[in-house]
Amino acid sequence: MFKHDLGDGADLRIFDRVQAPAFLTLVEANRDHFGAWLDWAYTITTVEDAQAFIKRGMSRYAEDGLPWTSIWLDGRMVGGILFFPVDWHARSTMIGYWLGQEATGRGVMSRAIRAMLGVAFDDLKLNRITLEAEVNNRPSRAVAERVGFAFEGVHRHGWVRGGNFVDMAAYAMLASDWQRLKAER
Numbered sequence: 001m002f003k004h005d006l007g008d009g010a011d012l013r014i015f016d017r018v019q020a021p022a023f024l025t026l027v028e029a030n031r032d033h034f035g036a037w038l039d040w041a042y043t044i045t046t047v048e049d050a051q052a053f054i055k056r057g058m059s060r061y062a063e064d065g066l067p068w069t070s071i072w073l074d075g076r077m078v079g080g081i082l083f084f085p086v087d088w089h090a091r092s093t094m095i096g097y098w099l100g101q102e103a104t105g106r107g108v109m110s111r112a113i114r115a116m117l118g119v120a121f122d123d124l125k126l127n128r129i130t131l132e133a134e135v136n137n138r139p140s141r142a143v144a145e146r147v148g149f150a151f152e153g154v155h156r157h158g159w160v161r162g163g164n165f166v167d168m169a170a171y172a173m174l175a176s177d178w179q180r181l182k183a184e185r
């Protein structure tokens with residue numbers, strides 16, 4: 001099993017269907033915390049729903065070689081990272097993430113994102129990873145900036161949440177940025 005140590009009791013694991021009950025427990029405990037920004041938090045209400053979500057990640061991993069990963073803290077699932085389909089012509093994709101409220105404020109997500117950027121840039125040789133957060137999702141924009149994504153502007157009505165168009169702050173990191181950031185760390 002792929003398990004990447006993130007330090008301080010945290011680790012990353014490739015999403016697998018056996019993790020569905022743990023994923024459901026996490027979503028149930030954080031429905032409004034996640035749902036404030038992610039519609040799927042309100043639609044995953046059974047183990048079957050959780051399995052279907054994970055299955056999407058497994059299919060995408062089989063197709064692109066870029067895993068969706070769950071984040072664990074002291075043996076309990078606390079979050080996850082997903083990737084949208086890879087555009088192999090542009091060697092580009094978009095990253096998404098969520099972390100249960102109890103695990104925030106420790107830098108866990110920043111470390112997890114850096115680990116997955118290593119897979120995307122170093123192993124898969126992608127050239128551009130994008131990240132979009134609603135303009136008023138301060139914690140998510142802070143993660144993007146902390147990890148070193150560059151702000152590229154606002155996609156007005158770039159997403160739909162809760163049936164309404166929302167404005168998205170658009171960030172990106174290039175492979176060259178990643179190499180520079182690694183050298184600086």
Ligand SMILES: CC(C)(COP(=O)(O)OP(=O)(O)OC[C@H]1O[C@@H](n2cnc3c(N)ncnc32)[C@H](O)[C@@H]1OP(=O)(O)O)[C@@H](O)C(=O)NCCC(=O)NCCS
Nearest residue numbers: 034037097098099104105106107108109110133139140143
């Ligand atoms: C967005 C989200 C992942 C941010 O989580 P987070 O814990 O704030 O993110 P990080 O892992 O980068 O941690 C940063 C926090 O840990 C603190 N921290 C402690 N030790 C740290 C370390 N070694 N390194 C970095 N930060 C550290 C930082 O000061 C910061 O705390 P602050 O916000 O009080 O200043 C989380 O709030 C979330 O999942 N929200 C709901 C879903 C969501 O919005 N998803 C994104 C949709 S675009």
